Amino acid sequence: MPVFKAYLKVLRRKSPSALIYLTVFLAIAVVMTLNDRPDAVYQDTRINVCIFDEDQTDASRAFCDLIAEKHKTVPLENDRDILLDALYYERVSFVLTVRKGFSERLAAGETDGLFESLHLHETYGTVLMTQFLDEFAGTVTAYEACGMPLPDAVSHAGSALTAETKVRTVTFDRNRSGILPQQTAFYFRYLPYILICVLMNTLSPVLLAMMRQDIRYRTNCSGLRQSACTAQIFAGCAVNFIAVWLFFMVAGCLFHGEIFRGYVWIAVLNSLIFSLFSTALAILTATFRPSPQIINIITQVVSLGMCFLCGIFVEQSMLGSGVLKAARFLPAYWYIRVNQMLDGTEPFRGSGIAAALCIEAGFAVVTALLAALIRHLRYNEAAYKTTLLPAKQ
Amino acid sequence: MKQSVVKIDNLVKRYGELVALDHFSLDIHEGEIFGLLGPNGSGKTTTINCLLSLLSFDKGDIQIFGRKMTPTSYDIKQQIGVIMQNVAVFDELTVAENIDYFCGLYITDPVKRRQYTEEAVQFVGLEDFLRFRPKKLSGGLLRRLNIACGIAHKPRLIILDEPTVAVDPQSRNRILEGIAALNRSGATVIYTSHYMEEVEQLCTRIAIMDKGKKIAEGTKDELKRMIRNTETVTIEILALADDIRAEIAALPHIYDTAYDGSRLTVFCSGGKHNLIRILHVLQEHSVSFGRVYSELPTLNDVFLEITGKALRDKGD
Numbered sequence: 001m002p003v004f005k006a007y008l009k010v011l012r013r014k015s016p017s018a019l020i021y022l023t024v025f026l027a028i029a030v031v032m033t034l035n036d037r038p039d040a041v042y043q044d045t046r047i048n049v050c051i052f053d054e055d056q057t058d059a060s061r062a063f064c065d066l067i068a069e070k071h072k073t074v075p076l077e078n079d080r081d082i083l084l085d086a087l088y089y090e091r092v093s094f095v096l097t098v099r100k101g102f103s104e105r106l107a108a109g110e111t112d113g114l115f116e117s118l119h120l121h122e123t124y125g126t127v128l129m130t131q132f133l134d135e136f137a138g139t140v141t142a143y144e145a146c147g148m149p150l151p152d153a154v155s156h157a158g159s160a161l162t163a164e165t166k167v168r169t170v171t172f173d174r175n176r177s178g179i180l181p182q183q184t185a186f187y188f189r190y191l192p193y194i195l196i197c198v199l200m201n202t203l204s205p206v207l208l209a210m211m212r213q214d215i216r217y218r219t220n221c222s223g224l225r226q227s228a229c230t231a232q233i234f235a236g237c238a239v240n241f242i243a244v245w246l247f248f249m250v251a252g253c254l255f256h257g258e259i260f261r262g263y264v265w266i267a268v269l270n271s272l273i274f275s276l277f278s279t280a281l282a283i284l285t286a287t288f289r290p291s292p293q294i295i296n297i298i299t300q301v302v303s304l305g306m307c308f309l310c311g312i313f314v315e316q317s318m319l320g321s322g323v324l325k326a327a328r329f330l331p332a333y334w335y336i337r338v339n340q341m342l343d344g345t346e347p348f349r350g351s352g353i354a355a356a357l358c359i360e361a362g363f364a365v366v367t368a369l370l371a372a373l374i375r376h377l378r379y380n381e382a383a384y385k386t387t388l389l390p391a392k393q
Numbered sequence: 394m395k396q397s398v399v400k401i402d403n404l405v406k407r408y409g410e411l412v413a414l415d416h417f418s419l420d421i422h423e424g425e426i427f428g429l430l431g432p433n434g435s436g437k438t439t440t441i442n443c444l445l446s447l448l449s450f451d452k453g454d455i456q457i458f459g460r461k462m463t464p465t466s467y468d469i470k471q472q473i474g475v476i477m478q479n480v481a482v483f484d485e486l487t488v489a490e491n492i493d494y495f496c497g498l499y500i501t502d503p504v505k506r507r508q509y510t511e512e513a514v515q516f517v518g519l520e521d522f523l524r525f526r527p528k529k530l531s532g533g534l535l536r537r538l539n540i541a542c543g544i545a546h547k548p549r550l551i552i553l554d555e556p557t558v559a560v561d562p563q564s565r566n567r568i569l570e571g572i573a574a575l576n577r578s579g580a581t582v583i584y585t586s587h588y589m590e591e592v593e594q595l596c597t598r599i600a601i602m603d604k605g606k607k608i609a610e611g612t613k614d615e616l617k618r619m620i621r622n623t624e625t626v627t628i629e630i631l632a633l634a635d636d637i638r639a640e641i642a643a644l645p646h647i648y649d650t651a652y653d654g655s656r657l658t659v660f661c662s663g664g665k666h667n668l669i670r671i672l673h674v675l676q677e678h679s680v681s682f683g684r685v686y687s688e689l690p691t692l693n694d695v696f697l698e699i700t701g702k703a704l705r706d707k708g709d
Binding site (some may be wrong): 002003005006009010013014209212214215217218219220221222223224225 | 445447464465467468470471473475477479480481482483484485486490493494495497498499542
């Protein structure tokens with residue numbers, strides 16, 4: 001099996017670029033797994049604030065209570081050095097002094113000179129605080145202008161400014177009741193991208209080396225049958241593809257431990273068929289004999305293009321109907337459809353899953369046939385004639 | 394008579410309108426180093442590619458080891474070693490791995506293959522570069538690797554297609570010595586080149602090609618006997634009267650002379666002592682002369698006389 005052995009040796013030399021993809025993907029998978037917090041909810045930013053009330057009126061106290069409700073108040077001695085130290089060591093982000101005459105000025109409809117602030121730099125929190133103070137003063141004066149007494153105006157302004165914006169997270173709905181655990185679904189969802197990247201970056205360059213014209217001619221001159229040579233190259237491709245696919249299945253098992261439970265085998269089968277398509281795509285790419293740089297560009301365009309169009313990076317439910325219609329002509333669309341039926345985004349239908357898997361397999365077969373046809377057309381004698389001009393003899 | 398190893402009969406190969414091989418015939422015997430000599434584009438590589446069934450041809454017949462050669466004649470291919478014009482090795486594999494790979498295409502027994510690989514490495518002198526990748530090798534070492542890959546399986550017939558192109562003189566000599574050694578060990582060699590000195594030095598029989606046709610064939614002596622010129626005498630003379638030049642031209646066996654103001658060239662056809670007779674005429678007329686050269690005809694002279702043009706292209 002000299003050709004098969006040579007394939008594996010060339011693969012070993014060409015694998016470092018693919019290892020980069022593997023490492024990055026696994027690192028992201030680990031981080032995502034470790035950072036998974038099912039109880040995580042949206043909440044406003046809270047900063048550490050130190051407040052001094054020099055006015056000591058009902059309105060100023062109500063305002064201080066409002067600040068304490070929205071942020072965390074830190075009691076400090078009213079000494080400039082102590083305050084600067086606290087800011088420097090980030091014990092507080094904002095020092096706010098409600099100046100004497102706060103109530104009077106507000107009652108008179110003035111918004112200037114109400115506060116005095118101390119902060120070291122323009123962080124997100126301090127900008128938010130400054131904005132809040134302006135909003136508060138503006139809202140109170142607006143209520144007053146409508147004839148509302150100051151205490152009521154302050155109270156209403158407080159209610160208005162503490163009202164929370166309702167945030168609805170639609171990307172990762174944890175209440176789905178699919179047959180695939182959410183973490184596992186998440187893992188399988190991103191597999192197409194990495195499968196294309198890794199298989200294209202291993203298979204195509206190795207095939208380019210194996211099918212280099214001068215080496216092919218030399219091999220054709222030998223006693224090794226052409227059919228045996230082709231079979232050995234395909235055996236190399238098969239080992240390559242199975243190794244990559246198995247790697248991700250084992251990694252999935254290690255991270256989630258549920259790969260082989262229940263109906264997860266459907267997702268495993270889905271990924272296997274998509275790996276077959278990726279392998280066929282890598283072979284098709286190699287038949288055009290592009291440079292390694294071009295292979296890299298094709299890999300990025302195909303993988304990222306499919307990810308954005310077919311619902312890998314953005315859920316299919318959030319994509320436009322036109323995009324989805326176009327995506328039907330890509331295998332990743334059907335891959336994601338199966339995944340969605342498993343994770344509960346879509347109703348689980350056995351016939352729907354079978355159809356999607358068959359369409360996906362169809363893409364793999366068509367791509368492989370196309371590669372075989374192009375290989376035949378490119379490598380017949382006509383192609384040889386054009387490359388071997390008599391002038392070179 | 395030795396057994397015929399390669400027999401090409403009336404081979405015709407066309408590339409569209411261009412006739413690359415025009416009723417080309419050859420008969421190469423066992424134990425020969427057969428040279429295919431011709432300028433670029435004369436059809437040498439096309440002949441080799443047809444011989445190896447890498448190219449189909451329009452007409453004719455090719456027999457190797459007495460059997461018809463076809464693309465599926467794997468038993469015949471098993472006994473042929475090919476060294477291509479371009480260095481055809483894997484950039485990703487080391488020197489040892491490359492030789493092992495190409496040897497493995499012919500030899501399945503791992504023990505025998507290892508032994509043959511080691512012998513090939515020793516033969517081309519690449520022992521110190523076994524773990525090197527081809528990109529780290531110089532041009533000469535690369536050519537040696539190319540040869541090792543072609544001969545490692547100890548073929549009966551070795552085809553070398555211009556193996557010394559772009560090789561330094563030291564490596565070239567080593568390669569030529571190696572080819573002679575392979576021949577001594579029993580292999581029949583077909584050697585194509587447009588370097589006439591190499592062919593002259595190495596080959597026992599030579600075919601000269603031009604425009605897809607064989608224009609001459611024989612040993613180098615036979616080829617040289619085909620032309621009128623047997624000796625070219627060149628004498629450095631600063632001043633030569635026309636009557637003295639005419640007297641030299643009238644000497645026996647001299648068929649042409651040329652004088653460019655500093656050098657007299659005299660072309661002789663047969664005969665002995667031509668140089669002495671020419672120098673005697675010059676002494677009689679007290680003509681002072683400088684350096685004197687006498688050259689035997691080269692294959693280039695043969696080619697020149699048959700085709701009317703020089704064998705070697707400018708810049709070769």
